[in-house]
Amino acid sequence: MSNPQLRIGVVSDTHGNMANTLTAIAQLHELQVTHVIHCGDIGSVQIVPLFSGWPAHFVLGNVDDDESGLRWVVEDQGSTFHGRVGRIELEGKHIAVIHGDDHAALQTAIRSGEFELVCTGHTHRRELRREGQTLVLNPGALHRANPKSFAVVDWPQGDVTFVDLRETNH
Numbered sequence: 001m002s003n004p005q006l007r008i009g010v011v012s013d014t015h016g017n018m019a020n021t022l023t024a025i026a027q028l029h030e031l032q033v034t035h036v037i038h039c040g041d042i043g044s045v046q047i048v049p050l051f052s053g054w055p056a057h058f059v060l061g062n063v064d065d066d067e068s069g070l071r072w073v074v075e076d077q078g079s080t081f082h083g084r085v086g087r088i089e090l091e092g093k094h095i096a097v098i099h100g101d102d103h104a105a106l107q108t109a110i111r112s113g114e115f116e117l118v119c120t121g122h123t124h125r126r127e128l129r130r131e132g133q134t135l136v137l138n139p140g141a142l143h144r145a146n147p148k149s150f151a152v153v154d155w156p157q158g159d160v161t162f163v164d165l166r167e168t169n170h
Contacts, residue, residue, distance in 0.1 A: 005154055005155070005157075006034050006035060006090055006091060006154075006155040006156070007031065007032060007033045007034050007035075007152060007153070007154055007155070008033060008034070008035045008036070008037060008090075008152065008153040008155050009024075009028040009031070009033035009035070009036045009037070009054070009150060009151075009152055010036075010037045010039065010119050010137060010139040010150060010151040010152070010153060011024060011036065011037070011038050011039070011139060011142060011150040012038065012039035012040060012041065012061075012099075012119075012120075012121025012122070012138070012139050012140070012141055012142070012150075013039070013040070013041040013061070013121050013122070013124055013140075013141030013142060013143055013144070013145070014038070014041065014042055014043055014044075014047050014141075014142045014143060015041055015043035015063065015141075015142075015143035015144065016042070016043030016044030016046070016047060016143075017043070017142060017143040018044075018046065018047070018050075020142040020143060020148060020165060021047055021050055021142055022050065023165055023166055024142055024150055024165055025050050025051070025053075026166075027150075027163060027165070027166060028054075028150070028152075029053070031152055031163070033054065033152060034054065034055075035054055035055045035056070035057075035090070035155075036051050036054045036055075036056040036057070037056070037057045037086070037088070037095070037097055037119050038051065038056065038057065038058045038059070039059060039061070039097055039098075039099055039100070039119050039120055039121035039122075039138075039139065040058075040059045040060055040061025040062075040064060040097075040098075040099030040100075040121050040122070041061030041062065041063045041064060041099065041121060041122070041141075042058060042060075042061065042064050042070060043063055043064070043143070045066065045069050045070055045073045048070065048073045048074050048077055048079070049073070049077055051077075051079065052077045052078070052079070055079070055080075056074075056077070056079040056080070057079065057080045057082060057086050057088055057097060058070070058074050058079060058080070058081055058082065058086075059082045059083065059084060059085065059086045059097045059098065059099055060083060060084050060099065061099035061101065061121060061122065062099065062101040062122070067083075071083075082097060084098070084099070084102070084105070085097070085098050085105060085109070086098070090155055090156070091155060091156040092156070093116045093117070093155070093156045094114055094115045094116055094117075095115060095116070095117045095118070095119060096109040096114070096115040096117070096118045096119070097118075097119045097120075098118065098119075098120055099120065099121050099122050100120035100121050100122030100123065100138070101122050106118070106120055110131050110134050110136055111131070111132070111134075113132070113133065113134070115134055116133070116134065116135065116156075116158060117134070117135045117136075117137060117153065117158060118134055118135070118136045118137070119137050119138075119139070120136065120137070120138050121138060121139070121141065122138075123138060124140065124141035124143075124144055124145040125138065125140060125141075125145070126138055126139055126140035126149050126151065126162050128151075128160050128162075135158050135160070137151055137153070137160055139151035139162070140162065142165060147164045147165065148164070148165035149162050149163060149164050149165060150162075150163055150165070151163065
């Protein structure tokens with residue numbers, strides 16, 4: 001029996017915004033994601049437990065000053081803390097996760113040929129492009145973006161859908 005298709009929710013730049021993150025979590029559940037990747041600028045240790053319903057991967061962004069606190073909370077939730085650069089293997093294919101503030105590290109990952117997908121954030125602008133054999137994905141941001149968005153990747157095919165954050169009345 002083959003594994004069911006994986007559906008990865010890719011989020012970035014939550015910046016500690018609980019209301020927007022909770023809205024995204026509800027939409028991720030509706031979209032039946034099976035894994036979550038957070039591309040950094042988490043912004044608060046309180047954000048991490050919101051993703052405890054999935055196998056989740058976190059990297060640090062340039063606003064994530066509390067590395068030891070974030071590491072502890074991520075690992076306490078049973079999720080994976082990658083520091084500044086994440087390397088994930090799912091279904092025999094490789095994903096890199098880098099916040100994007102270190103442009104040289106991002107370009108190295110993209111050009112390495114090691115990864116089918118490189119997930120990044122930082123710019124608060126969604127983007128999808130192919131460089132050689134590598135798909136480069138920025139899901140946008142859940143804070144200070146217009147529109148606020150995240151992405152869903154059907155894996156291992158690599159089909160990407162951008163999802164606008166639903167407006168709420170908080």
